[in-house]
Amino acid sequence: MSKKISVLVPMYNEMNSIEPFFERLLSSLGKINYDYEVICVNDGSTDNTLEMLIDYSKKNNKIKIINFSRNFGKEIAMTAALDYSAGHAVVLLDADLQHPPEVISELINEWNQGYDVVYATRKVRLGESWLKKTTALLFYRIIKKLSDINIPQNTGDFRLMDRRVVEALKKLPERTRFMKGLFAWIGFKQKSILFEQQPRWAGQTTWNYWKLWNFALEGITSFSSFPLKVWGYVGVALSIISFVYVLILILQYLIRGVDVPGYTSIMVVMLFLGGIQLIGLGVIGEYLGRVFIEVKERPLYIIRDLYGFDHNQES
Numbered sequence: 427m428s429k430k431i432s433v434l435v436p437m438y439n440e441m442n443s444i445e446p447f448f449e450r451l452l453s454s455l456g457k458i459n460y461d462y463e464v465i466c467v468n469d470g471s472t473d474n475t476l477e478m479l480i481d482y483s484k485k486n487n488k489i490k491i492i493n494f495s496r497n498f499g500k501e502i503a504m505t506a507a508l509d510y511s512a513g514h515a516v517v518l519l520d521a522d523l524q525h526p527p528e529v530i531s532e533l534i535n536e537w538n539q540g541y542d543v544v545y546a547t548r549k550v551r552l553g554e555s556w557l558k559k560t561t562a563l564l565f566y567r568i569i570k571k572l573s574d575i576n577i578p579q580n581t582g583d584f585r586l587m588d589r590r591v592v593e594a595l596k597k598l599p600e601r602t603r604f605m606k607g608l609f610a611w612i613g614f615k616q617k618s619i620l621f622e623q624q625p626r627w628a629g630q631t632t633w634n635y636w637k638l639w640n641f642a643l644e645g646i647t648s649f650s651s652f653p654l655k656v657w658g659y660v661g662v663a664l665s666i667i668s669f670v671y672v673l674i675l676i677l678q679y680l681i682r683g684v685d686v687p688g689y690t691s692i693m694v695v696m697l698f699l700g701g702i703q704l705i706g707l708g709v710i711g712e713y714l715g716r717v718f719i720e721v722k723e724r725p726l727y728i729i730r731d732l733y734g735f736d737h738n739q740e741s
């Protein structure tokens with residue numbers, strides 16, 4: 427069979443996972459009846475990841491490497507790999523073995539049934555804390571409420587996509603790439619299969635809560651303008667309340683005359699309004715910052731070297 431599968435792997439300091447990763451990946455890929463390529467993106471690793479990858483790609487011409495000029499983040503790394511992929515279908519996979527490579531054959535089965543996107547949904551999240559699970563759940567709830575897109579819950583980036591989906595994704599030009607949202611936005615025939623997410627093989631996740639919070643902000647601001655618009659309504663509500671309060675104050679003045687005490691009410695109103703205004707400004711800032719990034723139209727990523735690609739393929 428001549429159809430080709432591209433396996434795309436973003437890698438950032440994955441030195442300790444690479445060996446078991448390739449062992450399991452190559453043995454699972456050996457079992458499927460397709461040609462394949464593995465595109466690894468070295469996302470500015472500071473350890474020996476690149477050297478190890480180059481060793482592998484010398485031994486196996488199906489392993490290709492995109493070496494970034496610095497760390498651009500996982501979402502960008504996946505975008506680059508998508509740009510350089512040539513397969514009839516692509517599979518996105520983490521290098522830390524949290525996504526078992528054995529599941530790839532199941533993804534391909536569903537693809538053969540005619541689905542364009544087959545995403546692997548976590549049955550359980552092994553090795554993740556209660557707090558992370560709860561905050562993740564909360565995030566999915568909020569973004570579902572705020573935006574019109576329906577992001578499948580408990581689904582990471584582990585998925586298979588048909589070539590036509592990849593071409594559609596490549597047309598999305600935004601620089602702030604919230605992949606989960608983009609995947610959902612493009613539509614197509616989607617199907618989910620369940621898998622058990624494993625704990626990280628080695629090393630540490632680079633996602634701390636501050637990063638996750640920013641990731642959530644990115645998702646919400648890229649797919650909903652509700653936070654931007656809500657301040658108009660808050661303003662109207664506050665104006666109505668203030669108007670009523672003003673009437674009360676004027677009546678009190680007319681009935682009881684000048685009434686000097688009022689320190690508490692003045693402080694409460696000032697602090698409350700000041701706080702609300704700053705929040706509103708902050709939200710506008712979040713959006714403006716992203717607009718700023720978009721208008722600069724910088725390239726999404728800079729590649730230092732390519733290994734293992736044919737020359738005519740280097741677009």
Ligand code: UDP
Pocket residue numbers: 435436437438439440469497498499500503519520521522524626630631632633
């Ligand atoms: N990764 C990357 N660039 C980064 C951070 C992570 O390419 O800046 C890769 C990492 O090597 C791994 C995948 O993205 O293959 C998932 O990263 P991680 O395990 O840290 O995230 P988590 O699984 O906790 O979401």
Ligand code: MG
Pocket residue numbers: 520522524626631
């Ligand atoms: Mg991981």
